[in-house]
Amino acid sequence: MNHLSLITKREYLNKVRNKSFIIMTFLTPIIFVGIFTLVAYLSSLNNEDIKVISVLDESGLFANQFQDTDNLTYKYVSGIPVSEAKTASEKASDYGLLYIPKTQNIEDLSNSISFFSEDSPSLNTMDDIEDTIEEKVNSLKLKEFGINAEQIKELRIRVTTNLETYQGQETSKLGSGLKLIFGGMAGYLLFMFIIIYGNMIMRSVIEEKTSRIVEVIISSVKPIKLLLGKIFGTTLAGITQFLMWTVLIGVLMTVVPAILGIDVSATQTPQEEMIQQTTGAGVDSMVQEVFMEINNLPIGNLIIMFILFFIGGYLLYASLYAAIGAAVDSETDTQQFMMPILLPLILAVYVGFFTVIDNPHGTVSQVFSYIPFTSPVVMLMRIPFGVPMWQQILSVVILFATFIGTVWFASKIYRVGILMYGKKASYKEIAKWLKY
């Protein structure tokens, strides 16, 4: 067996046999699913709570206008002054009291309605109430101008733009949402992976330094092989852990809520809601449409590029983490060197989540998808929106060329740094090593 595979194997086995690694592998999905289930459970509790709202309608315009919903009940009161209604409502521990006074005209009505409650009412509830009032007031106003509300309703045409690319591929707003989710997940996954396992590599370099074994090893193998073996071994361990997490979370997510009988959909994300709204369709047809859209995504392209950018981006940062590990004596000294690494990474995520979403093919998005320190995250987020193949390939080539450069650079720092105990390598010395 050659040196590189020996070192990789040792690093891998050492990582996956580590007790805290094993504990984290199993504990993380449990905690994740646990929190998720808890949130789902709490939201369902929240929703079961039926809110009662008293309505004192002096105007007499809103009789039966407020429709009860799953968690809202309207209770009409009449013939009592506001102050009395307030006390009654408070005594009955109602959610609130809606007071609609009698006014001269409709304009006055629009800004004289009050809502009294114990605490600030939830925004959703207020939106519901205001919508109902607005609708009624609008129709009254229309009537005043002699316009038939029914006719208006008939006149109103719902517009859905059919989005289509020049190549004839149909797209939709739902598709954009999905692309965003796919790209965002890929980019974010890479970001997390770099931070978690980059740190692991750094710690492993520091460990070799503090245990003083490094000089023994370095008299047998070239430092660059030790460096690469370390990166590869830790990466494989990381992939193992990630796969375990995916499987475990998947299993737990299906099993646990089923056992506890919790409706997971209660924790619907705003994005999902948005998708539902944009399609304006029922859940069944939405599911169909989602599958259709997923089929429309360039899946093959996405997977291949995900793998390439993931490997390239991760290795790029991993080598820098290793160089930091070699340059310092203990983990507490690493802080000052961490910033230059984290900065481009965070920048990439920000550019991804703000600029790419806004305009996937704008100048900023394009530029950042070529810069090797941000390209893995940014390009991964852009690809679902359709990026010409030559751009993708160019970006990958730049990334891997830079990776070779950083590994070369890191290995030079590494081979000097690992033998420096308690003193800092001078730039002059590093420059000398760079020449060798």
Next chain:
Amino acid sequence: MENLLVANNVSKSYGEFKALNDVSIEVPKGSVFGLLGPNGAGKTTFIRIINQITMPDSGTVILDGEPLKPAHIRDIGYLPEERGLYKSMKVGEQALYLAQLKGLSKQEAKSRLKYWFDRLEIGDWWDKKIQELSKGMAQKIQFVVTVLHEPKLLIFDEPFSGFDPINANLIKDEILKLRDDGATIIFSTHRMESVEEMCDHIALIHKSNKVLDGKLIDIKRAYQSNTFEVGLITPNKEAVTAELKERFELTPATFKSINDELQYKIKISEGASANDLVSYLTSRGQLNRFVEVIPSANDIFIETVNKN
């Protein structure tokens, strides 16, 4: 004698600091070569250059007739002063790993390890983790790992640190046995008594320069001072002392004795015969002790370092 290792005019700087200045050293094949020097003299830098961990700024190193090249790593066994093992790894696994890095096959490494573990009576440590072992125990493992691939050249940097006297002796015997089996040994230490016991050749590095080298016996001869330690029983002490002072260079000596006697170190002039001194002394009293003072490696070390 043929040289296994020849360093020609090796220099190395770290930034402004010159760690080695034009150092040339020849290590004869089959010798135990003592590389001596105070802390920070440049010994470790020199050793790292031999191990190709660092490259010299100038100068060449020849191993067994060839300029140093990466393939030579297998011919060298190195026990660094800053040494350690993976703490959470099991002894056997770790030894196998390190042996394989030196190019041994797994089977070969296993059988050799078994031999060495039995020899040093540490066979039952195979499944223990390093962190469960004492420092001395870990040192034994480290020693085995260093010699396992049977290199031509063995470099030990302070090999006895961390050992109790019994184990230090054990390791010393093993090192000498390795030499008898044909290995050449470079031995860097501050412990002069082990230099005295083990080394045939030495080189002394001080402030990045080589200040002394050669066969230990030759060096001792050069530092010989024609001085003899003498114990003399005589009735009239004052008179004899006065007489001695007149004729020789005299310094007081102290050694254990059950007699009431004069104890002196007497230096005779160049070319004078020790026999003459003996017959002179016997004529003045009963000569109880007469030993030539041979400079110890320690004396030479201190004298040379202070002179420079």
